[in-house]
Amino acid sequence: EHLKTIRDRLLGSEQRTGRLLGLYQQILQRGEIVADNSIEQLKLQLSGLVVKHNGLLKVYNRIYGAVFNHNWVKQELALLRPYGEAIAAWLESDCQDESRLCQGQALKDALAWAADKSLSDRDYQFLAASQELEKRHVELALAAEKKASQLLTQANQTLIAAQKKAKQTIRRGIIGFVLLLIVAVSIVVWADIERQRRTAKLLKDLQSLEQSLQRQIEAKKNVREQLEEIRGKVAYAQAELEKERLNVLLQRSGSASTQLENAIKNLREISASLSLPLQLGDQGPEVAELQRKLNDAGFYMDRVDGIFGLGTVSAVKQFQNARGLVADGIAGPDTQKLLQKYRNYVVVVPVQSPDTLQEVRQYVKTAYLADSQSGAYIDAGSFSDQSSAQKRAEQLRSHGIKVHVVDFQ
Incomplete structure (x- = not known):
């Protein structure tokens, strides 16, 4: 209840939550920061999560640090921001991947959301980088527009010069004008033919790309089907060897049993590699x-x-x-x-009734219904060492649940 109170104090103000989480994230990363008596630092102290000591802010105790850890902060920030996934990926790239920055309508929405909030330095850095990228894009667009305007002006000037030259040519004679007209028409026709050729080539390239992608998809599908078929055969062989191992154990043939166990182990490794x-x-x-x-x-x-x-x-x-x-x-x-x-020792609970799974989940939330050759059972946890598995089993037995530990190695 006390931890819930601290969480509510930290997340209670929608306008300052981002700033408080960012400030607390800095304390987690650095261990401590210099206290400057800012409003955010005072709010963070009032939450009870951090304490001021010798002019420094640090986490109040280890328990708070373990509960409200880095992962918790990242998760809350992701839920808080409309651009949570984008900033996480951008920070993951060491702030280098500009494709993760907000642009266009996404940037407008992000700035509108952040307008009345106090955010972390990382948030402001991300938004500033997004605005800078947007500014560069606008500048590039303006430069392109300016270049196009210059080209249009040059084209108009060229056209005026051509018209003047055409008038001079007309005055010199009908033949010169006809020749000029023929040249102009030829250029237009050639340009149209060239455009059609480029369009046809582009369509052909797109068709080739589509066919290549389709072949890759089919190849991947075939590989998956082949792997599933092989895994099925391996599982069947493993089951047959298990039966044979039981027969050998009944006949008390130690050497043959060892060989079969090695073969089963090899099949498990093969199945894992597939x-x-x-x-x-x-x-x-x-x-x-x-x-x-x-x-x-x-x-x-x-x-x-x-x-x-x-x-x-x-x-x-x-x-x-x-x-x-x-x-x-x-x-x-x-x-x-x-x-x-890590799954050598499995805590197995027999299915006694339709309510068995819900009963086990009261104490082990990750328990689930599993199948084996002997029938369905409830997996209440798997461990790499037997002692941990036995502790889990004793916990369930203390609540009256029938349970045993099975070595799946």
Whole structure:
């Protein structure tokens, strides 16, 4: 309730919220800033989130810093601004990508929205850069218009000179005039033929481009279908080997069991390597599963919605950085393979009734219904170490829920 009060104080004023969030973001980034007793700094102190000490402003305590962290500030700023995604991408490019700046009607809307608000320095920097780019565009347009006017003037002068010359030519004789007319007509006809030739070439190039894109789309579709077919065969082979391993265990053949376990492990690695890359804009159960794995690994704290948005991109990049991979935000086979290692120990809750899932979600919000060869079950969390999985299981047992831990390695 106390944290909610601090949040409400920080976000309560629509006119100053942007400025307060920007100021607080600076404190998070630098650790502390010099106090200047400005209205925004006083408002921020009154919220209880920061404290003034020895002429410096800093976060009141570590708990506040952990709750109201960088991600929280970015999320609130994105919700607050009509240009949230644009400024985030612009800052991500180290303020270099001018294609992310607001232009035209978008800039007018942004300036109208910001007119009665006190925003962060980053916001004003973004809006100023957008205005500067708009100004350059206007200057270029004016320069082009001026150049066109000059060309028109030159053309008029040329026309006047041509008319004068034509009159002189007429006076010299009908033959000269006819010859001049023939030359002029020839030039016009040639220009029209040249224009038609360029138009035909452009249409041909566009058709070639369309055909090339269509072939690429078909090729990508075929690759996806082939990968799905191969993954299906691998999954079938894995299931058959599991059955065979159980038979070998019943016959107590240690050597054969080890060989089968190695074969099953190899098939799992092959199946993981066949995973299609997931990236920004993708949707579906594969994305939802990726979000759960990132959540299990401690990198994704948002809602599992099956949509590969900016939050998922950020979580993938953090995971890739932590594991020494190229941090491109795309969940390729290498990234998915490393994530799979975090799901060795799964907390399994048998489905006792239609209400079992809702009951489990009272304590584990990310729990979901999963399928296995033995039937449906509720996945209440997956962990890389057994002790963490057992702690989750004990938590659920304390609420009277039947649960056990399964090693999926």
